[in-house]
Amino acid sequence: MILKVTNLSKTYKTQNGLLPVLDLLNFSINKGEFVCILGPSGCGKSSLFHILSGIENPDSGKITIHHQNTANRRGKFGYMFQNDLLLPWRNTLDNITLGLEVKGHTLKKSREEADKLLRKFHLEKFASFYPSDLSGGMKQRIALLRTIAFNSDILLLDEPFGSLDALTRMSLQKYLLEIWEKLHLTILFITHDINEAVVLADKILVLSKRPAKIIKSIEINILRPRNIEKMRSSSSINIEKELINLLEKDIL
Amino acid sequence: MKNIIHFRYLPTLLFTLILIIIWEIYSGWYSESSLFLPAPSSIYQTFIINMGIIFSHALHTVWETIIGFILAIIIGLTFSFLFTLFPFIKRTIYPLLVISQTIPLIILAPLLLLWFGFGIAPKIIMVVLFCFFPITIATTDSLLNVNQNLINLFKSMNATDYQILKLVRLPFSLPAFFSGMKIAATYSVSGAIVGEYVGAKEGLGIYMNIAASSHAFPLVFAVIFVVIVLSLTLFAIISVIERLAIPWHFYQSK
Numbered sequence: 063m064i065l066k067v068t069n070l071s072k073t074y075k076t077q078n079g080l081l082p083v084l085d086l087l088n089f090s091i092n093k094g095e096f097v098c099i100l101g102p103s104g105c106g107k108s109s110l111f112h113i114l115s116g117i118e119n120p121d122s123g124k125i126t127i128h129h130q131n132t133a134n135r136r137g138k139f140g141y142m143f144q145n146d147l148l149l150p151w152r153n154t155l156d157n158i159t160l161g162l163e164v165k166g167h168t169l170k171k172s173r174e175e176a177d178k179l180l181r182k183f184h185l186e187k188f189a190s191f192y193p194s195d196l197s198g199g200m201k202q203r204i205a206l207l208r209t210i211a212f213n214s215d216i217l218l219l220d221e222p223f224g225s226l227d228a229l230t231r232m233s234l235q236k237y238l239l240e241i242w243e244k245l246h247l248t249i250l251f252i253t254h255d256i257n258e259a260v261v262l263a264d265k266i267l268v269l270s271k272r273p274a275k276i277i278k279s280i281e282i283n284i285l286r287p288r289n290i291e292k293m294r295s296s297s298s299i300n301i302e303k304e305l306i307n308l309l310e311k312d313i314l
Numbered sequence: 315m316k317n318i319i320h321f322r323y324l325p326t327l328l329f330t331l332i333l334i335i336i337w338e339i340y341s342g343w344y345s346e347s348s349l350f351l352p353a354p355s356s357i358y359q360t361f362i363i364n365m366g367i368i369f370s371h372a373l374h375t376v377w378e379t380i381i382g383f384i385l386a387i388i389i390g391l392t393f394s395f396l397f398t399l400f401p402f403i404k405r406t407i408y409p410l411l412v413i414s415q416t417i418p419l420i421i422l423a424p425l426l427l428l429w430f431g432f433g434i435a436p437k438i439i440m441v442v443l444f445c446f447f448p449i450t451i452a453t454t455d456s457l458l459n460v461n462q463n464l465i466n467l468f469k470s471m472n473a474t475d476y477q478i479l480k481l482v483r484l485p486f487s488l489p490a491f492f493s494g495m496k497i498a499a500t501y502s503v504s505g506a507i508v509g510e511y512v513g514a515k516e517g518l519g520i521y522m523n524i525a526a527s528s529h530a531f532p533l534v535f536a537v538i539f540v541v542i543v544l545s546l547t548l549f550a551i552i553s554v555i556e557r558l559a560i561p562w563h564f565y566q567s568k
Contacts, residue, residue, distance in 0.1 A: 115470040137472030147464050151485045151562040160481065164473045194565045212471055 063129070064248050065114075065216060066090040070123030072109055073273075082273035083109045087123070089267055089276060091216070096242060096249045098259035101269030102309060107252045110274070111218045114250075115141045127216070137165075140213035144221045146201035148193040154204050155180065155189040161212025179207050183241060199230035203237060210241065219251045223258070235261055239286070256305045260298055261288050268305065270312050278308055352532040361536035367521075372540055374517040378434055378506040379548070382441025386498060389442060390449030391491075397450075398457040398483065399475070408454075415447050419505075423512040437509035437517065444505030445498035452494030456487035489563045492556040499548040503541050 070087040073080050083106035091097050101107050112118045114125065116135035124131060127138055140161075148157045155176050162172035180186045185203060193201055202222055209217060219238075223231045235258065242249055253259050259266050260282060268278045284298050292298060334354050341353035352360075361368070393411070397404035419440065426436035460483050468478045510519025518537050525533040557564065 112466070116472075117466050117469050134472070136470060139470065141467065141470040143463050143467060145463060147461070147467050149482070149485070150565075151488075151560065161471050163481065164468065164471045164477055192562055192565055194562070 063090050064093045066126045068124040070120050072113060072120050085273040085275045087276060091248060091250065093248055094246050096262055096264045098263035098266045099250060099252045099269060100256065100259045100266050100305065101254065101274060102271050103254055105269050105271050106274035107269060108220055111141065111220050111252065115139050115218055140209040140217045142205055142209040142219045142222050144224045146205040148201055148205060150193050153190050153192050157204060158208045158211050160208060176211055179211055183207060198226055199234055202226065202234055206238065214245055214247055217247055217249045219249060221252050256302055260301055261293065268308050277312065350531060352535055356532045357535040360532035361539065364533060364536065368537060368540055371516055371518045371521045372544065375503065375506045375510065376544060378437040379441055379502050382438040382505065383445055383502045385438065386442045386445035387449060387495065390446045390453060393450045394453040394457055397454045411447065411450060419443055420508055423508050427513045432513055432515060437506050437514065440509030441502050441505040444501040448497040449494040452490040453487055456490030457483050460486050488560045492552065495552050496549055499552050500545055502548060503545045507541060
């Protein structure tokens with residue numbers, strides 16, 4: 063077990079009073095697992111990642127990483143946001159080095175590592191491109207590599223493909239799975255897209271609307287690669303139906 | 315590239331030319347008015363005749379402007395960094411800076427003369443007072459307005475405040491810093507002129523003052539023309555540095 067979350071709760075104080083967002087969350091993730099967190103928009107999924115990554119702290123509950131209850135969780139995850147957040151004044155290579163520079167590596171060493179990563183995942187020809195010259199899908203690929211360059215232990219991906227068109231999104235899903243398999247990553251992936259969750263996940267945690275609790279944890283046993291035939295099979299359609307029912311019931 | 319620039323400013327040049335022609339005709343037709351509104355042709359002649367003395371005065375003004383401008387950049391950036399790193403200082407000082415800008419600076423000019431004498435000091439202070447404000451405000455606002463998600467990304471990487479300042483806030487604020495400097499550049503020469511106008515040994519301001527009080531209006535206009543050229547030159551120099559320093563900003567807004 064690489065990550066374990068016990069009785070995690072969080073309430074925000076806003077101008078309109080208290081806003082509970084997380085209500086006694088319990089889950090655990092195994093090494094190498096691809097877990098999707100599925101829930102309605104605004105249910106508190108992003109707050110969960112803010113807390114896991116250490117940007118914020120929970121009101122109560124426990125988070126253990128590698129069986130250790132660590133107070134400072136910052137730097138322990140590779141965190142990727144919905145927007146690519148590439149720095150416009152740095153080219154692709156130097157955007158990927160960012161996390162390594164934060165860790166204190168020299169620029170030369172960081173660039174060597176970033177270059178290796180770009181070659182490994184076939185983007186070396188974009189090394190000198192600036193973000194303004196890249197398409198939306200390419201920016202997300204670079205942002206993904208930047209995340210991995212920083213930390214490839216556990217990735218927190220917050221709707222990384224949410225703003226992409228359907229075709230680009232499919233190609234990025236494939237790209238992510240390729241990286242996941244090659245590097246044996248552990249991934250927590252937030253989405254509100256049911257199909258995306260079924261295509262990607264080993265396990266789906268379904269969250270309720272705010273305050274978020276886990277209403278169900280579903281193992282997805284569809285064999286990989288999950289091509290269009292397998293996605294149209296009755297078993298995967300049944301899983302999607304079940305997920306729709308769960309989410310609908312909760313929203314109404 | 316060259317063609318684009320020529321084309322871009324062509325309407326301005328043509329329009330200015332038309333205005334100058336109208337001006338020339340107007341002051342030619344009404345000969346009494348030519349005393350107070352000299353014709354462009356007579357301004358030009360005056361300029362050519364007095365070029366040497368104008369340039370020697372301009373040299374003083376340029377010197378004061380450059381020193382003042384550099385000091386304004388240093389002071390502006392110092393305020394910006396302090397405001398960014400210490401919110402308490404920002405809350406305390408920022409409103410006072412805004413208030414300081416509501417004081418008509420022209421009233422301060424004679425006071426500065428009393429306090430700091432006839433030398434170069436009060437002129438430099440005047441330039442600083444004109445210039446530090448746009449630099450401070452533009453840079454501070456930009457340093458504090460970096461995308462919160464970007465800051466969060468770096469926090470999740472366990473980056474220190476100093477790393478965030480160095481890797482994110484500073485480069486992010488460079489375009490605003492240059493905008494502030496460009497605004498300041500257009501004020502800077504006028505700042506020195508105001509300082510000199512109330513009393514100086516040399517400089518375009520005092521030269522203009524003497525010319526005006528002896529009703530040598532063509533000369534006043536010739537000096538105004540020099541002030542315009544000097545301000546535009548400073549503006550252009552900063553624009554060129556901007557192009558070289560932050561080329562990515564221009565790709566981005568392309």
